[in-house]
Amino acid sequence: MRRWQMRRNCALTPKQLLQFYIALVCLSLIVATGFFLAGVWVIPIFTALELTAVTIGFLIYCRHALDSETIEVDGKRLMVKKFIGYKETFYEFNTQWAKIEPPIEGSKIFHISQSNMRVELGQFIRYEQQLALIRQMRACLG
CATH class of the missing domain: 2.30.29 (PH-domain like)
Structure with missing residues (x-):
């Protein structure tokens, strides 16, 4: 036989991408929380938009990684x-x-x-x- x-030639496996994504979300939320506590309420809104866009992109990548x-x-x-x-x-x-x-x-x-x-x-x-x-x-x- x-x-x-x-x-497909992919740089990251879905597991590696998930680990990177979790680190990115944690860092973004820490920064957004810091600005929110300092009274700048606009930054968490943009952080939510950014994380939504990144999540959609990563889901598309993961769908075809294998x-x-x-x-x-x-x-x-x-x-x-x-x-x-x-x-x-x-x-x-x-x-x-x-x-x-x-x-x-x-x-x-x-x-x-x-x-x-x-x-x-x-x-x-x-x-x-x-x-x-x-x-x-x-x-x-x-």
Whole structure:
């Protein structure tokens, strides 16, 4: 069985991001509380707006931090699993009938197709890596 996995290149894992977020919230609330106790009531309002915007941004980041695409070839089965935004989709092809369509120069994707089913892959790897992956996969196909 051959297996290839392509993942999004993220600087922080969701756990690391949560730790950073907690530190950021604590620091912002300490500063806002200090200004509020000093009689400057406008700063806590802007702190709440800032934390709301940061929270939305971090939630969007976390939603896609674990995105991946996995391709497995096992005998006559070619299986593709896509995990995008906490939604997992699974496709199964026959290795003798599946067709790999290489990417167009500068494109971020290539396709695997069979009959009326077509799957878009390769969004997490560079063009050169796509070509190498396609060569390796074609060696496994019938």
